[in-house]
Amino acid sequence: MPNPSGGPAAAAPVPASPVPSSRPPESRVPEAVHRRRWAILGVLMLSLLIVVLDNSILNVAVRTIASPAPTGIGATQSELEWAINSYTLVFAGLLFTSGLLGDRIGRKKVLLFGIAVFGLGSALAAMSGSPGELIAYRALMGFGAAFVMPATLSVLMNVFERDEQPKAIGIWAGSVGLGIAIGPITGGVLLEHFWWGSIFLVNVPVAIVALIAMVLLVPDSRDPAPGRLDPLGVLLSIVGLVLLVYGIIRGGELADFTGAGVLVPVLGGLAVLALFVWHEKRSDHPALDVSYFRKPAFSAAVAAIALVFFALMGVTFFSAFYLQSVRGYSALQSGLLILPLAAAQMVFAPRARLVVDRFGARAVCTAGLLLVGAGLAAFGFFDETTPVWVLCVVFFVQGTGMAHIMPPVTVAIMQALPREKAGSGSAINNTFRQVGGALGVAVLGSVLSATYRSGIDGHLDGVPAAARDAAGESIEATLGAAARLAPEAGRPLIGAAYEAFLDAMHVTAFASAGIAAIGAVVVAVFLPGRPPAPGNAADAAEAGDPAARGSDPRPEQAGAARG
Known part of the structure; x- marks a missing residue:
């Protein structure tokens, strides 16, 4: 039969060699990229690390930043929330565009741009002279981070074959635990020896190292048929x-x-x-293809990400005040207390795929959300004398739960889309994660603030009328007002501030646990159960289940991963 290209007839097909191959037959990653895939993952983790590191450092520094100059910049609770939310809102708002831009012009280019902007924003934030400047420069950092996080995950999806993606995503998610561990401890050390701005300045050398490593190791990839912005x-x-x-x-x-x-x-x-x-x-x-959400499993995975970060970020915000203002721990000690949470994520996240293989994503994620909810509810019983070991156990339980939620739902989201749309999938994953976290800080922070104010209002009679409203805004403001009063008036106010804060923390903790419980119900109903047995895999693939197939849902676009 003539060759369609006009050349001589094709030779008879030769039987395939029986020699086994170390690569799957549907391999779509170039051999040179495949060989250095784990080194590339290390660079991606470093890029992700500085984004996570920044937020975890900020969580232990809120008390210092709230202090009057020269220790801090006298930020109010609302300004502290905006220092967090200005970053998160810009980040979340631009994730759609950054994901599409990465698919369009190249994920490596977007990643390099994001790291450079993030490093610049960090340097400027370190030099902030007022809460307003800090909020503005945090927004710039969020702008840079919006181009970093989705690009790391979309590059990962294009340098690992499908069978290795769950393992790689588990390690990627485990780097979040590493950031949670390093951030508070690094922040505590810096705050004890340097000024508060050093917590942002530390990002700059890490960003420089990440830029150099990216240029040398990370391949570029893009969608061969991108859409418009x-x-x-x-x-x-x-x-x-x-x-x-x-x-x-x-x-x-x-x-x-x-x-x-x-x-x-x-x-x-x-x-x-x-x-x-x-x-x-x-x-x-x-910017957001809403047709993805017609798949119940995809929607449930997205909802789980949003709900768990809604619950967790709100508690993370007030736990810094509990540990430092009520318990009297330093920023460094507070960071060390969070180590069990980080250690659990680092240990269990890379292994979560093994548990999912045995029990299914539904059971694993439901159990993870219930563990997170139990850890959050435990804060509803904490007081001024709760033993330190109890705090460590609760943080470990929370970390274990998180480690069994993030990898499975991220795999579910990313593998539901074609490899060529990895930027869009990563943008959806990270958008709902960040929006959930932002709303958690806002909603649960507001519940904490409102409950605290109602509890402290009746104890502010000794505070001058002009300062009374500000003194009731947060426990730090109340303690600052008490320090300016005579000892006989200040001591009772301090005791009332502790009591009002603990009551507010208990209400907020139970609300957070309720949110986690809602997430558990969602994933229990909508996430898929155990994967099909090997004998039924072909039937599942024939029925249209992309998770059961050994290749991407759209294999016709086989050249997109090449960089």
């Missing part, structure tokens, strides 16, 4: 999230969620986000 969608998402979270934070400040100053931004934010969804459904080049 969606600036309107990005704008709508940013405006909607900012309005919503601003209203929630404002409600916590005022201890009143019914005023116009709260309801207008909250309802406006919800309306803009609804318009965003409407626009995305009708756009031919959406």
